Amino acid sequence: MLEHLGLVGVSWRQDGSEALAEFALHADTVAERLKDFAQRMQLAELAYLSTCNRVELIFARSDRTPVQDLRRDAFQLLTGRAAAHGEAERRLRAWAGEGAAEHLFLTAAGLDSACVGETEIVGQVRFCQERALELGLCGPSLGLVFEEALRIAGRVRGGTKLAEGRVSLAEIAVQNLRERIARTPGRIALVGVSPMTERAAVSLAQAGLHFTVVNRTPEKAAALAARHHAEYQSLDAFRREPPAVEALLTATGAGVPILTQAALERLAAHTPSGQPPLIIDMAVPGDVDATLCNKLAIPRIGMDEIVRLAEQNRAARLLEAGPAREQVDHALDQLQDRFTERYYGPLFGALQQRYRRTAQEGVKRLLKKDLKGLGDTERAAIETWAEVLARRFAHIPCLGLRGLLHDGPDGSIEAFLSGLEPEFADELRSALQGAATDPPADDALPTERVQ
Numbered sequence: 001m002l003e004h005l006g007l008v009g010v011s012w013r014q015d016g017s018e019a020l021a022e023f024a025l026h027a028d029t030v031a032e033r034l035k036d037f038a039q040r041m042q043l044a045e046l047a048y049l050s051t052c053n054r055v056e057l058i059f060a061r062s063d064r065t066p067v068q069d070l071r072r073d074a075f076q077l078l079t080g081r082a083a084a085h086g087e088a089e090r091r092l093r094a095w096a097g098e099g100a101a102e103h104l105f106l107t108a109a110g111l112d113s114a115c116v117g118e119t120e121i122v123g124q125v126r127f128c129q130e131r132a133l134e135l136g137l138c139g140p141s142l143g144l145v146f147e148e149a150l151r152i153a154g155r156v157r158g159g160t161k162l163a164e165g166r167v168s169l170a171e172i173a174v175q176n177l178r179e180r181i182a183r184t185p186g187r188i189a190l191v192g193v194s195p196m197t198e199r200a201a202v203s204l205a206q207a208g209l210h211f212t213v214v215n216r217t218p219e220k221a222a223a224l225a226a227r228h229h230a231e232y233q234s235l236d237a238f239r240r241e242p243p244a245v246e247a248l249l250t251a252t253g254a255g256v257p258i259l260t261q262a263a264l265e266r267l268a269a270h271t272p273s274g275q276p277p278l279i280i281d282m283a284v285p286g287d288v289d290a291t292l293c294n295k296l297a298i299p300r301i302g303m304d305e306i307v308r309l310a311e312q313n314r315a316a317r318l319l320e321a322g323p324a325r326e327q328v329d330h331a332l333d334q335l336q337d338r339f340t341e342r343y344y345g346p347l348f349g350a351l352q353q354r355y356r357r358t359a360q361e362g363v364k365r366l367l368k369k370d371l372k373g374l375g376d377t378e379r380a381a382i383e384t385w386a387e388v389l390a391r392r393f394a395h396i397p398c399l400g401l402r403g404l405l406h407d408g409p410d411g412s413i414e415a416f417l418s419g420l421e422p423e424f425a426d427e428l429r430s431a432l433q434g435a436a437t438d439p440p441a442d443d444a445l446p447t448e449r450v451q
Helices: 018-022 030-040 071-079 087-090 098-108 120-134 140-159 169-183 194-207 218-227 235-240 261-269 292-295 302-312 314-319 322-343 344-368 376-407 410-417 422-437
Strands: 005-011 043-050 054-061 091-096 187-191 210-213 233-235 245-250 279-280
Touching: 005 071, 005 098, 005 120, 005 194, 018 322, 030 043, 030 071, 043 120, 043 140, 054 071, 054 098, 071 087, 091 098, 098 120, 098 322, 120 140, 120 194, 140 322, 169 194, 169 233, 169 279, 169 302, 187 194, 187 235, 194 210, 194 218, 194 245, 210 218, 210 235, 218 292, 235 261, 261 292, 344 376, 344 422, 410 422
Parallel strands: 187 210, 187 245, 210 233, 245 279
Antiparallel strands: 005 054, 005 091, 043 054
């Protein structure tokens, strides 16, 4: 039932986090490019997840999608160039069916991150879904999968010990900032308003460290600064006249370096300690050019180094992940039942309505011709009896349909419909089409795990 669901992407595991910059879509063009890709590949649904650990496309195929393996087309979408022979298959990983759902579950729960149990990923998965909804690219299938992924993430954080301790990449970055400030006391700059800088702001404020929030849009900087009684500055002003800071953490979505050589030189000239400032660059692509930092002898910690530090305790944290993994496995075990009830519920409802309508028409004819002399009480009793009987009869084919959906071969539903009278078959198909276009009303999901 989940054969139409797929996921293609790349993570820090292949070539490191900073290499993800090649695959990240620019914020200014992401909406247009996703819509164009969905239309060109005839995808029913499409979502784009981009974090410091991964860049992934989650999608649902339609009957018109021209290829089964989308890696070559996804490679061109993400990089803007055609892949060399075998390059897309080598650099991008692909999941299908329930395997795609399982991968998203593990990602949202923080089990597939360099920092096992990381907290930022939940917000990033939620943003991925919200953007797909805004673009009109998230329908019932992805909606169900995202709902379950976010629910599992909540259960993992509330019901296991996985979220205890330093489980955020931002926390690892903050630890480096604290070590620097312990050696050379002074102010810190947080550049960009993002999940990373927001998390860092909380930790820095709790530690009593002074910081300035910097952002291209001053209003956003002011809002974050106000929550922590910090100062703020626009990015343009920061580049022209930087305050005296010992370190800065930057995590914007600019997609290109935001600090020129002149800006970096001004920063280095204003440190209270006289030492070059520490730069922690958590943006992908990077906000600060590593080659330029080397030239100016300014220490820079990029995402690859942050991930390396996170992975040092990855093995130990995986030992704590057993209960969290059980949550994911349980959700996958329930996936087919949830999806069946949510997605095919209208078909079962239409089938039951047809039985009830047939019974009601038969009772009307019976009461009109053969039982005309009955009183109101008797007539009501017969109508109730016919209603109950119709529901019981309808229950039998509904059970059979559930069996076909769970265990039957592909095309079982269409094979069932083709055996009915054409008008009835079209009525049930219409119910299914309505399920495929209307937003879901409550919780459920899909099947088929592929590693």
